[in-house]
Amino acid sequence: MATIQKIMRNLYRDSVSLMQLSARLAKLPGIDQASAVMATESNLSLLVEAGLLEEKIEARPNDLLVVIQGDEGGLEAALMEAEAGLSQQPAPVDHGAGVRRIAPRTIEMGLAELPTANLALIATPGDYAAAEALKALRLGLHVMLFSDNVSPADEIRLKQYARDHHLLVMGPDCGTAIINGIPLGFANVVRRGSIGAVAASGTGLQQVTCLIDRWGQGISQALGTGGHDLHHSVGGISMMQGLAALSADPTTEVIVLVSKPPSPEIAARVLEKAGQAGKPVVVNFLGADLAAIQGQNIYAARTLEEAAAMAVALAKGQHPEPQPDESNPAQLERLLAESGRLQPQQRYIRGLYSGGTFCYEALLLLAGRVGAVYSNIPLEARYRLEDVWQSRQHTVIDLGDDLFTRGRPHPMIDHRLRNERILKEAADPEAAVILLDVVLGYGSHPDPAGEMVPAIKSARKAAAEAGRPLIFVGSVCGTAADPQGLAGQEENLREAGVILTESNAQAVRLAAAAIAGVKV
Amino acid sequence: MRLPAISAGHLVANRYFSGVIHSVFRRACNISLNNDAFITLLPASSANLPQGIRLATPPGFSFTDHLQQDQPVGCRAGVIRIGGSNLSIDLRPASRWQADLARLSFDLEQPDTGRAWHVAWQELWDYRQPERGAFKPERLLLQSQAAGRSSKLRFLVDPLSAEILTLLKGTHQLQVDQAAMVLEPLVGLGPGLTPAGDDFIIGYLAGLWSAVGFDPARLQFLSALGIRIDRAAAATNDISRAYLRCATAGDVSETLAALARAIAQGQDPARLRQVSRSALEIGDTSGAAAVLGLLIGITAFLGEDKRWLQYKK
Numbered sequence: 001m002a003t004i005q006k007i008m009r010n011l012y013r014d015s016v017s018l019m020q021l022s023a024r025l026a027k028l029p030g031i032d033q034a035s036a037v038m039a040t041e042s043n044l045s046l047l048v049e050a051g052l053l054e055e056k057i058e059a060r061p062n063d064l065l066v067v068i069q070g071d072e073g074g075l076e077a078a079l080m081e082a083e084a085g086l087s088q089q090p091a092p093v094d095h096g097a098g099v100r101r102i103a104p105r106t107i108e109m110g111l112a113e114l115p116t117a118n119l120a121l122i123a124t125p126g127d128y129a130a131a132e133a134l135k136a137l138r139l140g141l142h143v144m145l146f147s148d149n150v151s152p153a154d155e156i157r158l159k160q161y162a163r164d165h166h167l168l169v170m171g172p173d174c175g176t177a178i179i180n181g182i183p184l185g186f187a188n189v190v191r192r193g194s195i196g197a198v199a200a201s202g203t204g205l206q207q208v209t210c211l212i213d214r215w216g217q218g219i220s221q222a223l224g225t226g227g228h229d230l231h232h233s234v235g236g237i238s239m240m241q242g243l244a245a246l247s248a249d250p251t252t253e254v255i256v257l258v259s260k261p262p263s264p265e266i267a268a269r270v271l272e273k274a275g276q277a278g279k280p281v282v283v284n285f286l287g288a289d290l291a292a293i294q295g296q297n298i299y300a301a302r303t304l305e306e307a308a309a310m311a312v313a314l315a316k317g318q319h320p321e322p323q324p325d326e327s328n329p330a331q332l333e334r335l336l337a338e339s340g341r342l343q344p345q346q347r348y349i350r351g352l353y354s355g356g357t358f359c360y361e362a363l364l365l366l367a368g369r370v371g372a373v374y375s376n377i378p379l380e381a382r383y384r385l386e387d388v389w390q391s392r393q394h395t396v397i398d399l400g401d402d403l404f405t406r407g408r409p410h411p412m413i414d415h416r417l418r419n420e421r422i423l424k425e426a427a428d429p430e431a432a433v434i435l436l437d438v439v440l441g442y443g444s445h446p447d448p449a450g451e452m453v454p455a456i457k458s459a460r461k462a463a464a465e466a467g468r469p470l471i472f473v474g475s476v477c478g479t480a481a482d483p484q485g486l487a488g489q490e491e492n493l494r495e496a497g498v499i500l501t502e503s504n505a506q507a508v509r510l511a512a513a514a515i516a517g518v519k520v
Numbered sequence: 521m522r523l524p525a526i527s528a529g530h531l532v533a534n535r536y537f538s539g540v541i542h543s544v545f546r547r548a549c550n551i552s553l554n555n556d557a558f559i560t561l562l563p564a565s566s567a568n569l570p571q572g573i574r575l576a577t578p579p580g581f582s583f584t585d586h587l588q589q590d591q592p593v594g595c596r597a598g599v600i601r602i603g604g605s606n607l608s609i610d611l612r613p614a615s616r617w618q619a620d621l622a623r624l625s626f627d628l629e630q631p632d633t634g635r636a637w638h639v640a641w642q643e644l645w646d647y648r649q650p651e652r653g654a655f656k657p658e659r660l661l662l663q664s665q666a667a668g669r670s671s672k673l674r675f676l677v678d679p680l681s682a683e684i685l686t687l688l689k690g691t692h693q694l695q696v697d698q699a700a701m702v703l704e705p706l707v708g709l710g711p712g713l714t715p716a717g718d719d720f721i722i723g724y725l726a727g728l729w730s731a732v733g734f735d736p737a738r739l740q741f742l743s744a745l746g747i748r749i750d751r752a753a754a755a756t757n758d759i760s761r762a763y764l765r766c767a768t769a770g771d772v773s774e775t776l777a778a779l780a781r782a783i784a785q786g787q788d789p790a791r792l793r794q795v796s797r798s799a800l801e802i803g804d805t806s807g808a809a810a811v812l813g814l815l816i817g818i819t820a821f822l823g824e825d826k827r828w829l830q831y832k833k
Contacts, residue, residue: 112608115594115601116538140536140597165597166536 001032003052004068004075006082007039011064013086014123015146016185016443018064019409021085023445025066026408026416028081030074035407036082039065040125042149050407061125107136121184122171123147129172130154137162137169145171145226146185152233155226159237168241174224175202175443178209185224186412186443189481193218195311196252198242200225200259203355204286204304206439206477208256211308211503213479217315220252221245230262236270243270247277254314255281256307260360261288274298282310282320286357287364287379304361305503327510331499338499339432339514341469346432349373349511350425351396352418354411355477358437358504359398365505369512370394376401391425394515396435412444419455426459426470433471433511434459437504440478440489447484449492456496471514472498475507521586521607522599523577525614529570531771532559534611535598541591542758543713549583550759551593558762561609567778567798568617570771571762573600575609619777621729621770624784626818632786639789640779641815643796647808673709673716679812688816691728692823694741700748707749707764708756716809718760721749722767722776723810727817729770730780738821775799776810783818 013021018036025034035052037043039059047053052067059065066082068075104110107120120136122129126149133143133150137158145158150172162169170177176199177184181192188206190213199205202224209219223245225238239257246252255277262270267285274281275295282299284307293300299320301307310320327335349370353359359377366373373394378384385392388403397404399411399418411418418436425431438448445451456472463470474493478486490500501507528534539553549561560569563577592603600609628634675681683702690698703724709717725746732738746768753761766772775798782795799814800807 111594111596112601113603114592115596115603116592117594118536118538118596138597140595140599 001069002072002075004079005053005057006066006079007057007059008064008066008083008086009060010062011086012038012062012124013064015125016123016413019413021082022409023414024085025068025078025082026414028070028074028078030071031068031078033069033408034067034078034082036064036066036086038125039063040127042127043125046406052407061127107132107139107141111139111141118142119144119179121146126150126172130158133158133169134161137165137167140165140167142168143170144174144177144184144224145169146174147171148173152228152231155228156234159229159234163237163241168223168245169238170224171226172228174226176205176222177224178219178222180221181219183442186439186441187222188213188441188477188479189483190222190479191218191481192220194220194251194253194315195256196220196246196249196254197222197256197258197311198225198239198246199223199257200227200229200239201286201357203437203439203477204258204284204357204361206355206441207304207358207504208258208284208308208311210477210479211305212312214502215308215312217312220249225259227260230259230266230270232263232266236262236266239270240273243273243277243281247279253279254311255279256311257281257283257285258304258307258357259285261285264292267292271295271298280314282307282314286361303365303503303505304357305505308503325509327506327513328501331501331510332513335471335473335499335510335514338469338471342432342471342514343429343468345429346468347393347515348391348430349394349396349433349435349515350391350428350431351435351508351511352421352425353396353398353435353437354400354418355437355439355504356398356400358477359396361504362396362435362508365508366394366396366512369509370515376403391428391431393430397421412439412448415445415448415451415455419452422452422455422459423462426463427466429466429468431470433473433514435507435511436472436474436498437507438474438476438478438489438493440476440482440484440486442483444484447489449484449489449496453492453496456493456498460497471511472496473501473507473511473514474498475501475504477504522610523575523607524610525612526564526574526576527568527617528573528611528614529568529771530616530618531557531571531766532573532611533595534614535595537595539593541587541589541593541602544583544587544589546582546584549587552758558759568774570617570619570766570773573609573611573614617774619726619770619772619774621726621772621777621780622732624730624780625733626731626784628819628822630786633784635789636783636786636792637815637818639792640783640796640811643793644800644808644811644815647797647800673706676716676720676809676812679816684816687724688820688823691741691820694737696741696744696748699741699745700752703745703749704752707752708760710805710809712804712806713757714760714763714803714806715756716805718756718764719806719809720813722763722772723813723815724817724820725749725767725813726770726772726776726780726810727814728820730784730814731818731821772810773802775802775807776814779811780814780818 021036022034040061044056068078119142121144122132123146126147129147129150136143159169175186190209223242229238230236246255280297283293284301290300299310306323313320351362363379374383374385374392375396376388377398480486539551542550542552551559560572562572562574586607598612675684687702706717749768753764779795779799799811
């Protein structure tokens with residue numbers, strides 16, 4: 001195994017495009033791993049940890065670093081492919097008379113080019129993101145801060161400045177938003193409508209907006225806050241601002257709030273604000289005590305699916321009822337038929353998630369149905385996996401966690417890690433059900449089903465050869481208008497033997513039913 | 521080139537707005553905003569407008585050298601940027617300007633004020649003389665009639681026409697329908713960017729706001745009349761509609777407000793003539809039509825007062 005690396009001085013590309021390039025390079029013949037990153041201190045450290053660099057190299061944060069590992073014969077071709085990909089950039093605009101305008105290199109230049117813009121999406125390495133966000137705020141722009149690794153102190157400073165200047169900061173680590181119908185970051189193409197959402201969770205927001213779309217309603221605005229917003233120190237500044245904005249927005253008739261449970265003090269503040277919204281507010285604080293979420297216009301939802309269902313009912317002018325915990329009869333029948341063939345030692349669920357909130361929701365739902373579930377993000381510390389690369393009993397893992405993404409792209413973009421893990425679980429005689437999420441939309445892989453189906457088929461074949469069936473249950477988070485196409489993706493996965501449900505919550509309930517062998 | 525703003529009318533949002541360039545002239549640029557309002561960019565030498573921004577322009581500056589129709593305009597954090605132009609404007613140093621006519625509380629019974637009104641009235645009629653000024657109401661009336669429009673602009677020739685007397689009576693008696701019946705048909709009448717009919721209404725409303733004082737009944741009348749004019753304003757062009765709508769709230773140009781203030785304060789005749797002339801010389805007919813409206817409007821709440829009968833001669 002050989003490694004090749006190239007430093008491209010003073011070249012910048014955003015993290016999403018670099019992840020996509022890395023995934024493309026890693027699929028080239030003879031290539032084992034590839035990583036294209038901005039050469040920040042933290043990125044260099046991650047590459048060393050991942051074994052792609054032996055030691056830190058002389059590169060600056062303004063430089064772009066490409067590292068490729070694989071068979072010696074394929075490295076040069078892969079590097080050329082990388083250079084070709086990185087050299088592509090928008091052609092300068094010809095303004096006639098030989099005047100050509102270069103692409104904007106700063107936020108100020110961008111604003112001069114597009115003076116009516118009112119939002120800056122920032123996706124620089126985390127070390128520099130706060131400074132860029134502050135520049136954007138000072139220019140009077142709302143900010144979507146896609147970057148992570150922004151310090152809590154900087155987050156508070158940015159959000160307080162924004163609030164004082166009637167601006168909104170979505171993030172840091174805000175992966176999803178839909179503004180005026182435009183998907184930003186990892187987001188789906190949903191129809192426009194009367195339901196607005198504010199979420200401290202990217203995939204949570206994707207699940208809710210996609211289900212609303214699937215069930216015939218639409219989204220007015222979907223705002224992300226970043227995962228730390230409801231932390232005590234930040235105080236839910238962005239969620240409160242988002243809630244206020246949607247309350248004042250005449251096109252929004254129903255509001256959905258999604259988050260992990262905030263501290264009691266922050267939750268009380270958010271619920272007080274929600275109570276003053278003047279319109280129905282569906283609250284999904286995942287795992288929270290529903291009795292604590294009360295108010296005349298407030299509706300507490302247990303799952304992302306239930307939040308979407310309640311919002312849809314309210315948008316139709318109906319009273320929202322709690323979702324029954326029943327599974328689709330046809331799916332349940334098929335599942336029970338398959339589970340009836342499980343070998344005695346096949347007793348466990350293995351959840352392999354690309355979406356962190358889907359993983360968390362699965363942990364919550366399974367805990368009440370199958371008992372202890374091990375994870376890299378467990379509900380209780382005693383169920384933390386000592387070795388995240390090795391499942392134990394019921395295991396549900398978030399493959400988007402930093403532990404798995406060092407030196408490689410996020411699993412929504414690069415499916416190799418999950419595919420490897422699927423094959424590994426198939427070899428485990430105790431594994432009975434593989435639980436999956438598939439996330440479509442902008443930012444995600446252009447053909448996730450196409451990436452996963454060969455691994456699923458290989459896993460089922462390997463298990464069958466060992467005399468064991470292997471049940472695949474999952475859900476596709478996407479819409480018909482997404483670039484990948486929901487119907488085609490679902491069809492490919494079904495053909496590969498995956499039992500697909502409309503939502504993650506339904507998939508988790510089915511997986512639990514397979515283990516219990518009874519309807520739950 | 522970034523130009524600092526010297527002053528901005530109080531109707532201009534000071535940090536955030538979006539729009540597109542509607543029209544560009546050498547000494548003015550109109551920006552149509554997304555909320556249907558207008559902003560007018562003006563050179564340093566111009567007077568303030570309620571929705572205007574005066575810029576510290578260098579000598580010889582012309583907006584037509586820098587701006588074009590349909591260019592996008594955005595103001596973010598107090599800086600106005602124009603897509604496709606090298607010109608940007610820093611709104612942050614601008615002082616705020618407001619006509620504030622309602623504070624004038626006219627009292628034509630005061631000798632100085634009455635005398636000042638008379639000087640301004642005389643200046644208007646002198647300005648009509650062919651050898652003195654550009655205001656040719658007879659020509660305007662003929663143009664209007666030739667264009668197939670009604671002769672409703674005849675009050676520009678004869679300010680004591682039956683329509684004006686009806687208007688004054690309706691105003692004195694606080695009869696909104698009667699006053700509106702005269703004013704509404706004038707909307708959009710006359711040629712140009714700001715038709716003379718609109719200019720007269722703007723002046724008339726300025727006069728009413730100058731004389732309204734703190735009388736609740738008069739304020740209620742003005743409010744109701746403003747709603748009628750606001751609705752009728754749909755009949756005129758975009759720019760003039762914006763000016764009309766401003767005037768319904770007492771927001772008019774600095775030139776017209778200065779004349780109202782000079783009369784209210786009973787300033788000396790020389791100063792009054794100077795201020796009157798500045799107001800009269802706006803545009804081809806705009807200034808004179810507005811001044812006519814102002815001077816009539818100032819007296820309107822008084823009814824058929826003997827002073828008015830004296831001045832009509």
